[in-house]
Amino acid sequence: MKQQEFEKVILVGCQLPNDDDMRFEYSLDELASLTKTAKGTVLATVTQKRNARHPATYIGKGKVEELITLEEELEPDVIIFNDELSPSQIRNLSNLTDARVIDRTQLILDIFAQRARSKEGKLQVELAQLQYLLPRLAGKGLALSRLGGGIGTRGPGETQLETDRRHIRRRIDDIKDQLKVIVQHRERYRERRKHNQTFQIALVGYTNAGKSTLFNRLTEADSFEENQLFATLDPMTRRCILPSGFTALLTDTVGFIQDLPTSLIAAFRSTLEEAKEANLILHVVDSSNPDYFNHEQTVYKLLEELEADTIPMLTVYNKRDEKHHDFVPSSKHESILVTAFEEEDLQNLRQKVQSLMKESMEEFKVCLPNSEGKLLAQLKTSTVLTELSYEEEKDCYVCKGYIQPSLSLNSQLRNYMK
Template identity: 70%
Template sequence: MEKVITVGCQLPHVDDERFSYSMEELASLVHTANGEVVIHLTQKRETIHPATYIGKGKVEELVHLVEQFAPDVVIFNDELSPSQNRNLTKLLNIRVIDRTQLILDIFASRARSKEGKLQVELAQLQYILPRLSGQGAELSRLGGGIGTRGPGEAKLETDRRHIRRRIDEIKAQLKVIVEHRERYRERRKKNAVFQIALVGYTNAGKSTLFNRLTNADSFEENLLFATLDPLTRKLVLPSGYTVLLTDTVGFIQDLPTTLVAAFRSTLEEVKEADFILHIVDSSNPDYIQHEQTVYSLLEELGVTTIPMATVYNKRDIVHPNFVPSPKTDSILISALNENDVQKLRQFIETAITEAMEPYDVAIPAFEGKLLAQLKTETILQIFHYNEQNGTYECKGYILRAHPLYEQLRTYQK
């Protein structure tokens, strides 16, 4: 494990509690990236120092800590500008990275699908491009005459050109994948399958719930960003109605903008959903802040009109001060408890009816195919045979876009 010193700067608009959670989260990210925090260094400042992020005195203190603990890397709890990174690397004489680069590293190790790997590489290259600089004298300009350019500058330009070319290549490849994904979505829409997206802060337990609900085997681990590639599986609800459930990448405070841009096609899955299940870790003391982060990221993606319900997970280790938010319908469960998972299936079935149209019909007994479809393609709540007129009285909910919707209107009671 690599030894790490973490550094944070608390600005006036950030209260002590939130800053403390932010530093703890950075330590969790370090752990996820297989590192070990040996010491934290923090400072309260009115503004970020433009040249070194932290003040002159703190930089000197950091130099001494580096000598004392001999870490492999120093990680800052913020995105450093290219000049800050350069200055700090020079002063500390050690590898310096920031929160964004750490998240990108974790994403790189987590990506499994071709699309995931391309998206991470794109985000990494876009992050690196403005930070490319000549490494010392060997890559600097050579003096001698007016306008003389050294070989280093040429190398820098070659690197930049190579990175830009690679960015264009990746964008072209991703475009093909995005079109492919859109064709899948169109097909699902044509079949009028109800789609539910799981969203939530990283490590809220989305993948564990996804696996328990769909009997899938997506990677689940008590680590940040265990899931990177979206997975979609069928989920059969208690009434027999089948929906599609999609597990998505976890959100995090200050998610790097390059990542939001790179993962836009993955996050499109959320935009196309008929219903959103927001998973929240009820054992985390900062769960309110986590909820706010998810809401603001959904807003950024333009997802504000899709019906949503909240699932508070980890009931077995719930935080003593936990109070559910009144913003949406909610349920408190543990993904590891089978009874709770059954309750959740029932909760989902009840919740999604808000996004559907009710029907109350009398269908002749000879319409066997239609009756069978009602059982699997709609939420059928009442199914009763009326002997007097030889019809089945059916009551339930259906998606307005479903092909059966118009057909059912002819049998309306």
């Protein structure tokens, strides 16, 4: 018998006084999108306004009864709560319902488990899952036998949930040791890139803003792109050639999200460090999303936490062709409105990136003799060349442009400065 691909889901949200209606609605819409990404079908949504979440059951007693009735009627496989539940809330709700009970954090972890491709990505997901699981082990009892194969149970779930805490702690230490080695490798790559003085650009943004699509169009790479949350999990770096012929390195990073679980920020810190090492950050914002402003603020907040908020930034408002009717550029940085599928827009973006790069560079003018063909080729890829002409009288090439002050090429050029 063929296994059912999509699981049936009921969503549950609790609106507190500091959540305005619109933000609360967006939060539930996002939960529904996350559920769809995790291969779930939303059957119904239960919401309640409360001054505080119920310490034992998240929602009030009456709402719990309503949820139980709805469960009997719809027979869902999973009930997903819009906030992180405490271990006791999960235990109490699991005892009251037949369906699996998971929270927003577990759902995000599950999607990450689906998306991880690299060894590092898989280890980071497993680490975050085990750290989430550890305090929730006690007293789960029979609920564990219900887990397996569906939303919120991918990754290490099926094999390690029933092991004791000591075993999980040992596994956590083991993963941390493996990640340390991988992080050291990554740092060596970074050092090499610094030594080669390559200009580095990082693409950051809210999940599903279109970063991977832009990344593919700007670099002709084959990063996974789809209209899904967290389509990209592992960072990817490719060369990006700008209008002058200058070659920069462009890195696609994991999408940010509101209320990203702390354990995930910690687990993916080394992946997001790519943004911290950049010379320029391209902050991609989905202009078609009605909640684009909050998405922008979420990214700023996370960049601040990563101590990457002082790096020069260009805000790229993407999906120009579908932009929301209330959209107004709100970035505190320079911005550009594009669609990733228009070559003219991409060319304008490359031009804008190039002009921003020039601000952190020094101007130069040299006269290179005919014999310096190799140096001329280097100038074309390692500097922003704005003018190149041949002077017959002096039998030399006159080159004007911009160069990174730290570039070792500078010392070679000094001999030919005009």
